[in-house]
Amino acid sequence: MSDVNTPAEIDVLRDTLRRYNYHYYVLDEPLVPDAEYDRCYRELERLEQQNPGLISPDSPTQRVGDKPLEKFSQVEHEVPMLSLGNAFDDDDLLSFDRRCHERLELPSDEPLSYACEPKLDGIAVSLLYRAGVLVRGATRGDGNTGEDITVNVRTLPSIPLSLQGAGFPEILEVRGEIYLPQDGFDRMNDEARIQDKKVFVNPRNAAAGSLRQLDPRITASRPLVFCCYSVGLVEGGELPQNHSEILQRLQSWGLRINAESVCVEGIEGCLAYYRKLAERRSMLGYDIDGIVFKIDDISKQKKLGFVSRAPRWAIAYKFPAQEEVTILEGVEFQVGRTGAVTPVARLKPVFVGGVTVSNATLHNFDEIGRLDVRVGDSVVVRRAGDVIPKIVQVVIERRPDNSSAICVPEHCPVCESALERIDGEAVLRCTGGLFCGAQQSEAIKHFSSRRAMDIDGLGDKIVQQLVDAGQVRHVADLYKLNRDQLIALERMGEKSADNLLAAIEASKRTTLPRFLFSLGIREVGEATARNLSSFFGDLNAVMAAEKDSLEQVPDVGPIVAAYVEHFFRAEHNLEVIQALCDSGVVWPVIVTPDRSSQPLLGQTWVVTGTLETLARSDAKQRLQDLGAKVAGTVSAKTTKVVAGPGAGSKLTKAEALGIPVIDERALLVVLAEYE
Ligand code: IVH
Numbered sequence: 001m002s003d004v005n006t007p008a009e010i011d012v013l014r015d016t017l018r019r020y021n022y023h024y025y026v027l028d029e030p031l032v033p034d035a036e037y038d039r040c041y042r043e044l045e046r047l048e049q050q051n052p053g054l055i056s057p058d059s060p061t062q063r064v065g066d067k068p069l070e071k072f073s074q075v076e077h078e079v080p081m082l083s084l085g086n087a088f089d090d091d092d093l094l095s096f097d098r099r100c101h102e103r104l105e106l107p108s109d110e111p112l113s114y115a116c117e118p119k120l121d122g123i124a125v126s127l128l129y130r131a132g133v134l135v136r137g138a139t140r141g142d143g144n145t146g147e148d149i150t151v152n153v154r155t156l157p158s159i160p161l162s163l164q165g166a167g168f169p170e171i172l173e174v175r176g177e178i179y180l181p182q183d184g185f186d187r188m189n190d191e192a193r194i195q196d197k198k199v200f201v202n203p204r205n206a207a208a209g210s211l212r213q214l215d216p217r218i219t220a221s222r223p224l225v226f227c228c229y230s231v232g233l234v235e236g237g238e239l240p241q242n243h244s245e246i247l248q249r250l251q252s253w254g255l256r257i258n259a260e261s262v263c264v265e266g267i268e269g270c271l272a273y274y275r276k277l278a279e280r281r282s283m284l285g286y287d288i289d290g291i292v293f294k295i296d297d298i299s300k301q302k303k304l305g306f307v308s309r310a311p312r313w314a315i316a317y318k319f320p321a322q323e324e325v326t327i328l329e330g331v332e333f334q335v336g337r338t339g340a341v342t343p344v345a346r347l348k349p350v351f352v353g354g355v356t357v358s359n360a361t362l363h364n365f366d367e368i369g370r371l372d373v374r375v376g377d378s379v380v381v382r383r384a385g386d387v388i389p390k391i392v393q394v395v396i397e398r399r400p401d402n403s404s405a406i407c408v409p410e411h412c413p414v415c416e417s418a419l420e421r422i423d424g425e426a427v428l429r430c431t432g433g434l435f436c437g438a439q440q441s442e443a444i445k446h447f448s449s450r451r452a453m454d455i456d457g458l459g460d461k462i463v464q465q466l467v468d469a470g471q472v473r474h475v476a477d478l479y480k481l482n483r484d485q486l487i488a489l490e491r492m493g494e495k496s497a498d499n500l501l502a503a504i505e506a507s508k509r510t511t512l513p514r515f516l517f518s519l520g521i522r523e524v525g526e527a528t529a530r531n532l533s534s535f536f537g538d539l540n541a542v543m544a545a546e547k548d549s550l551e552q553v554p555d556v557g558p559i560v561a562a563y564v565e566h567f568f569r570a571e572h573n574l575e576v577i578q579a580l581c582d583s584g585v586v587w588p589v590i591v592t593p594d595r596s597s598q599p600l601l602g603q604t605w606v607v608t609g610t611l612e613t614l615a616r617s618d619a620k621q622r623l624q625d626l627g628a629k630v631a632g633t634v635s636a637k638t639t640k641v642v643a644g645p646g647a648g649s650k651l652t653k654a655e656a657l658g659i660p661v662i663d664e665r666a667l668l669v670v671l672a673e674y675e
Contacts, residue, residue, distance in 0.1 A: 006047060010054055013044040017060040018164065018254075025158040025225075026256040035648040058133060058161040065151050068215035072147040075138040079232040081124060081175065082143060082309050084292060084316040090271060093293070096315045097267035100295060103304055103312065111266030113296040115243045116273045117229055118260050118288040119316050122179025122207045126232055127153060129172045132163040132253075139211070143309060152211050153178070155220035158227070160254035168253050169237025176228030176255075180207040181286045184223030199370065201392045202323065202382065203287050228255045229292070242296045260284070263296055274317055281319060282385020290318035319354075323382045325395060326350035328375055331362065331406050335414045335438035338522055339430040343368060343406065345379070345391055353383030360389040366426040368406050372396075376403035414438040417572075422562060433572045435474060441467040443520050447475040451526060452518035453510055456503040457496065465489050475518075476579030478504055512539060512587045519577070522563040531555055532564070537590045543568040543577075552602065554624045557631075598627025599674050603639035605630050606654070609647030611664050619667065626674050634659065642667045 017040055023031045041060065048055050055062065087093045101108050124140035137153030139146040153159050156178065163172075180188070185203040192199045200206035210222035228250050231239065239246050244263045251257045264273055270293045277291060295301055295313040304312040327348040334342050343362040350357055360381050362368055371394055373379060378398035383389040408428065412419055417432035430436050444463045448455035455478070466472040471485055481504065486497035510518075516539075517529035524532070535553045536542045542564070550561035567573055605628045607619055614622075619642065620630045634641060634653045641654040641661045654661050662670075 006051055007054055010044065010047050010051070010059075013040055013047070014059055016040055017044065018160070021060065021157055022160070022164065022254050026251065026254060028259065033646065035646050038648060060161075063155050063157075063161070064220040065154070065216050068217075069151060071214070072149060075126075075136065075141075075146050075148045077126060077138070077141075077144055077146060077232065079173065080143045080309070081126060081140040081146070081232070082306065082311060084119075084314055085307075085310045086290075087315050087317040093270060093274075093315065093317050094267060096293075097270075100300075100304065100313065104300055111269075112300070113242075113263055113265055114267070114270050115247075115261065115263050115294045115296045116270060117258055117292045117294070118277060118284070119290040119292045119318075120177035120179050120227060120229075120258070121204050121287040121289045122177040123204070123211055125149070125153060125176065125178050125211075125226070127159065127174045127176075127226075127228075128233070129163055129168065129174065131170060132168050132172075134159065134161050149211055151216040152213065152219040153226070155216050156224050156226050158225050158256045163253040163255075165253050167237070167249075169234050169239070171233055171235040172237070173232035173234065174228045174250060174255055175230045175232050176226055178207055178211060178224050178226050179203065179286055180210070180222065180224055183285065188222065193366075201380070225286075226256060227258050229258070241298050243294050243298065243301070244296050246298075270317075278319060282387070287322070287384065288319070289322075290316045292316050320351070322353045322384045323380050323392070324350045324352040325378050325380055326357075328373060328377050328379050328391070330375055333409055333413050335412060335430050335436065337439060337442035338520075339412075339432065339436060339439050341409070341412070341419055341428045341430060347379070347381060350381060352381055352389065353385070355383070357381055357383055357389045360391050362391060364426040365408055365428060374399065374403040374405055376400050412436055412438075422566065431570060431572070433567075433570050433576075435572045435576075437467070437473075440473060444472060444475055444478065446520045447518045448478070448507070449518075452514055453507040454514070455500075455507045457500045458503065462489060462492070462500075474576050474579075476576050476583060479508070479580070479583035479585075508584045508586065510585060510587050512590055515539070515580075515585065515587055516542065519567070519573070521567045523560045524564065528553075528555060528560060533590055539577075543574075552629065554629050556629075598625075601627030603628045604637055605640050605642065606632070606634050606638050606650060607642045607644075608634075608650040609644030611642075611644045613664065613668070622671050622675065626671075 017037070020031055020037050020040070023029050044059070045061050048059065048061055085096070087096060097112065098108070100112060106112070126138045126140070126146065127134060128136040134154065135150075136148065137150045137159070138148055141147060154161060180203040182203065185200070185206050188206060189199040200209060206222070207224060210219055210224055213219045228247070231246060231250075240249055244261070247257045247261060260277060262273065264270055274291050281288060293315055295304065301311065301313040306312060328345050329348055330346040332344050332346060334344050336342060343365065345360045345362050347358050347360055362373070371391060373391060373394050376399070378395040379391045380393040380395065381389050382392045410419060411417065412430035412432050415430065415432040415436040415438070417430050417436060419428045420431055421428050430439070432439065441463050444467065445460055447453055448458040448463070463472070466481075466489070471481065472478055481501070483497055483501060486492055486500055487494060512533040513526065513530040516524065516532055517526050531554045532542050536545060545565070547558070547561045547565050550556055550564050551558060556564075600623065605623050607616060607630065611619055623630050628639075631638065634650045634657065636657055638654065638657070638659050641650065641659055642664065643651045643654070643661050644664055651661065
């Protein structure tokens with residue numbers, strides 16, 4: 001409904017949304033939950049739809065245009081976008097400071113004030129504000145001519161469509177970097193992998209690719225961030241006389257600045273800052289390739305001026321590169337605890353990310369296919385922070401004639417069992433299960449752990465000794481150990497051996513949930529083991545269950561069901577289970593609930609938002625007691641959604657899929673009816 005108050009209401013909503021946005025994207029201090037932002041946004045959208053005449057281009061709803069561009073047009077930078085001189089060691093930085101002192105005719109013991117900022121590893125952009133309204137966004141290009149990417153920069157929530165506050169110059173060109181934080185990059189690549197699309201090599205390439213889109217809707221879907229670090233053209237207004245104060249001013253007008261930016265005294269302060277940030281580099285959550293030091297005083301900057309295409313008053317002290325090229329000399333296969341076979345690249349040693357790297361993970365065989373990598377290739381190795389080095393790209397032009405394909409092995413390199421791939425999974429697994437040496441010690445440690453079979457005194461070191469000596473090959477062998485074998489182990493006295501034997505004996509009396517958990521079936525934790533036990537009641541029924549009936553178990557989805565079914569179809573595992581039962585492992589019989597008392601059997605419910613009278617865990621338990629499966633996500637298979645206040649995307653999805661939604665009161669009625 002529109003009335004005379006609508007324009008005012010729209011204004012209030014826009015201001016509110018801009019404020020929420022500013023706190024979230026510029027200050028990193030959210031004011032309200034996402035659901036509240038969404039509610040205001042939807043309300044504004046509704047009012048604007050009803051009153052199209054009131055839509056303004058700087059409304060928060062108008063970020064994403066819906067027409068792709070034909071091509072990008074060119075933009076001339078009135079003030080060229082320059083680059084920076086580099087320092088690669090402390091001496092380079094000290095020389096820079098000395099040069100500044102000399103040119104400024106300052107005594108060498110009078111420290112200069114330096115603004116220190118991370119050198120963000122993204123794409124340089126220029127944003128032009130006229131009378132506080134964003135009128136143009138452009139790439140750096142060659143520094144003189146860039147591309148007009150206005151429609152794309154408008155989609156970034158960290159870029160205000162209009163400046164807030166007052167006092168900004170009539171024309172203000174803000175410069176900064178657009179980059180992709182690590183988590184956004186990982187999410188984007190995870191999605192690309194699922195959809196079998198090309199993955200990006202690193203966050204910088206992903207940011208560049210995302211900005212180069214002619215369709216702004218694609219850019220809008222990428223979690224890009226803008227952070228400013230300087231100004232270009234400024235007309236019709238004054239800015240402060242220090243770089244650090246200019247940045248503060250930009251922040252007050254709604255622009256994001258880097259949280260690590262500080263001002264220090266003297267080049268010693270710069271060195272200390274460099275070391276501190278180098279240590280924290282991998283924890284920042286975004287890639288930086290060095291530190292930029294700028295003389296803070298603008299009048300000193302002006303005195304120093306420029307040389308070729310770089311300022312004399314600033315320098316970038318680079319960190320060791322995180323990507324280097326080397327040769328792939330071979331590939332080996334490692335078997336992990338769960339039997340996953342990982343291809344490991346053997347590399348010609350290369351210094352990258354501050355260490356010499358000679359191995360890198362190739363993840364799995366899909367990855368090998370995607371990279372199209374062969375032995376002998378020149379490859380780009382990336383080591384960011386303490387993350388395991390990985391191959392991210394092949395330099396195809398350098399492929400030698402004698403390069404050789406990487407063959408997928410058919411047998412486990414440790415136990416020679418066949419390798420197999422579960423449908424829909426990229427990972428190749430050893431079918432040796434509890435028989436595979438690589439999996440043995442880890443499986444045994446898990447089996448005997450406190451929450452599994454709880455064999456007190458069987459520590460990791462003892463397990464390793466037993467496995468290495470060939471005395472225990474799989475978990476059932478634990479029950480065949482004798483006193484002499486134990487006493488023969490390092491640092492094992494008679495008393496400890498007796499205690500351990502007693503603990504092994506005591507562990508035989510267990511429960512079905514503990515037993516199922518101890519088997520180390522993938523994704524079967526304690527809760528799932530409990531649910532399997534109470535649903536099926538006895539081991540034979542769990543072992544015989546097929547995927548469909550397994551999926552009826554609360555919290556068991558198709559993936560877990562497949563793992564369980566798969567585990568109990570492997571001959572090796574059945575032999576181990578038989579041996580365990582033969583050695584006297586027992587548990588009390590479980591009384592399964594009467595199926596007729598489970599009126600919600602076969603139904604899948606989702607609980608979302610806040611519940612006012614029931615604790616969420618109680619609601620879940622009571623629904624499960626009635627036979628329902630309670631899932632965490634809404635899908636076409638969902639029977640009903642219980643939505644409380646603050647429900648967000650799950651509710652939206654349920655509505656979109658036409659799934660019945662009830663509130664807490666209606667849930668209580670359902671529970672009362674059946675319980
Ligand atoms: S100042 C005239 N500050 O590094 C000085 N640049 O070689 C202009 N960069 O592509 C640059 N973080 O996009 C400056 N905090 C920072 C920066 C930064 C990244 C990029 C910039 C340019 C390159 C300069």
